[in-house]
Amino acid sequence: HFDGSAWTSHDLPLSGRAVAVWGTGPDDVWAVGIYGGICHFDGSAWTATTSGTSASLQAVWGSGPHDVYAIGGFGLVLHWDGLSWSPAPNPGIEPASAIWGSGADDVWLLGSMIDHWDGTAWSRRSTTVARRLRALWGPSSADLWAGGPDGTLLRWDGSAWRGFESPSRATVEAFWGGRGDEVWAVGSGGLLMRWDGAAWTEHPSPVASDLKAAWGAAGNDLWAVGRGGAILHWNGADWTRVAAPTARTLRAVWGLDAANVWAVGENGTVLRLAADGWSLVDAPVEADLHAVWGAGADDVWAVGGEGTVLHFDGTAWARVTTPAPPVELLGVWGSMTNDVWIVGDGGTFLRWNGESWTRSASQISERITAVWGQMLLDHWAVSEQGAIYHFDADGWERQLDLAPRQIEGIWELAGTAWAVGASGVILRQEYGAWSAVPSPTTAHLRALWGAGESLWAAGDQGTVLRWDGSSWTRAEAPTGARLEALWGSAEDDVWAVGEFGEVLRWNGSAWSKVRPPSTMDLRGVWGSARDSVWLVGDEGILHWDGAGWSRALTEPGINLQAVAGLAADDVWAVSSRGLVLHWDGSGWTRSQPVSNHSLFAVCASGEEAWLVGTVLLRRTAEGWS
Template sequence: MNGRIFVVLGGLSTACALNALAACANNDAGASDTAPADVHTVPVPTPDAGADVAIADASPCADSSSDACVTTLDCATVDFCSSPFPAARVISLNSIWGSAADDVWAVGTHGAIFHSDGGPFVALASGTSDVYFSVWGTGREDVWTVNAKVPLHSTGFQNGSATFTPQPGSSWVASGASSGRIWGGVSTSASNVWLVGDPSSRFGASSSFWRLGADADGGAAWKAGNICPPDQFYCSGSARSLWGTDEANVWAVGNAGYGYRVDDAAAGHWKQLDTKTSADLRGVWGSSPNDVWAVGSRGTIIHSTGNDVWKVVESPTSRTLRAIWGSGPSDVWAVGDAGTVVHYDGQSWAAGTIGLTPSDAPSDLLGIWGSGPDDVWIVGDGLILHRTAMSRRHS
């Protein structure tokens, strides 16, 4: 089967998904009849069920001056290849996380909760049509997710199923959850769990940061964090993504270039950071407290090597980047709109490649996680991509 490789350098807007069944997880994309910029989209022969790799001989393009050429490729020539999607493509997967290569979770719209034991994902019955925005945890028996209103916790995948139980805590105020979303969370340990979102009073005092603690009776209670400078009584700001290594080292990013770092975890105080950008920031990740990255709108990539000093780094894309993950300081991936994948090799960022079956389309990519450099998953609008030991190498 022949495939077509697109190498498109334009900057036109694209639909959230070209597949008629795919749904948008965000509302800031337009439409276009052209292949998307900033990604090399390579349809490949449909793999056998459950396989991520289709074997074929690669052949060069006959006319390298053309913006598209017909060739036959296998997944060894691209960075990521499509993996079986276990439900209707109307589902958008917003987030992915795992405790190990054989314990991976993905969540999204229409109540989607998927699990992989190292093979193709399976869809679990959630019993709801709620939208899940994020999934994270510390191990197989400590898994969190959030819908728009409340966090939920699971003790993991056991006997072919999993149960996620709402964890509103004793500080919960139902009327305060009627506005503003919870967007994400992070656990640096089972006892250090943070949530971020839009400002609300769902857990008592108005805030957009909440840490899991205990009330006077020893019960679970979410406690509002404080992002105000010492000389400011009230301030407001939303956050979209969190990453951290321990109680003293947690970062958050949000709209308009806002960045934060935990200043006093016990007191729930966060320090506002000068990120050197006004772009909306959507994802944050680091290999250590002295190597932290964040990505966002217009292809923005920023980097900190410590001491709360950030700089804007040259990006190979103008597409919105929505998530970032790496196996180490010289192997970092970021993903975003219209199938955009970019890679950092320790020196610079460059566009990545994805291989799609004829039934797939380069939709918006919303989450990324891996257990190591040769086991990396990407999820998005009706699409799951996987990087394995057989994928294209980076020097």
């Protein structure tokens, strides 16, 4: 186990070797292995649990602490519901080797076939190969990679699987990626391959032994492990072999972040990295703190794992006893010093009245992840399962019940806020409350833009929607490509851009194609006027001057994600590599305000610019903060 400074070895209560590891956090980690072995780490110790089988288990994955799957040979599927393991519905008798999902109703199982669980039943998805697939990973439910023997590479685009050419005939054992356009594959014979959004390329490997798994904290901090205790590290430029204190095969590696990583293998081997290399040193694990809020300098609350609640009185932190169960507490907020709320796993709601904590009675069993409000009887809480709750004089009431879906675009028009995302979801906020609006599509929606009385949404499969003031309707668009971004100079001049260099323009009556001088995936569009429009994408920046196109910047792999500006001579673009580019009217300059972070969106308004990604940055006259 890696705790941020060192790797240490842990003995697992298994009768045979460990094969796979997975967890939701530092105090909720599962390991599975041969002979039906399953054990759990609660933040302080590993304990064995009854699996009900003696068959070997090959993989473990879950959507949350109370929804975990373990799989094995001949269609064996076990499910953990938070209390016990039991047999679960299975798709067939074929041996399974990998499992992955984006949620409880979107699970993929790989073996000699590919099967999908939609929350109700398994369905078989045909493939173009008849091989035992070993690896599965994806950044979203509409973008998955599968791999196996002989360099087999398959990709799911949300509707079908298709094969990809591999530069190697080696067996693909595992994938890991930071985003869909930066994916690594590892496998037999020391295989190391990288996907850049356009093609796979093989990288030199410092070992010839089989690599079994990969995991990374960032694009420049990636680990790969394998046979003979092989441990490799990627620093963003080169792969190097790191000395290991074991010769046992390492079969899985997983981490919460760079400061919390586990690796497991044969005979229950668990390793942790020390400052001077890998070592077999035992160390305790402390519960994480997830949230902090205060009413004043001498009245601050912090909450975390194992029901942890801490209070700062201006002098020291002290642990506070509450009626909370030993679950993860994830959010804390108060309207005043004697009205404080804490939320967490299992529908936990705690309230402080200035003298004592009480647990709020509710029928809610979801993982409540955050709480916030405006006044004494006006609080909001959200759950990991996609529900939004509101508290008033009558207690907590569910306001919106939304299956877990990724939200991609947000826009405000005439005082109403809109949001769109996966599975065609469309949300609207009026008078402080969000509600779902009927959507004419199930395609993944990625962008919103509006002006005057016009509001547009765009997304996968060339989907373009328009709001007419009372309902959303489909608009005819001459493309089937994924559309990533929208922007317009006026109601009769709207641009949409997407993959493969797709550019569409609305003239007030119809959408038509525009041909830019590049086929790179485009991810952002913004302009200062009809005759000055900027497009950004994987390989650089394009500019439209009203008469023709020019290449403002060409740099393969720069991976620009968004562009926006304050004026014609004040434009910002951001990259998933953490780069920030600025146009001052004469040229583009670059900076990197923070390291080891990805940036995906930019917003400019008034005299401020905001950048968001794995960090939130704000720029004022004083600079970035």
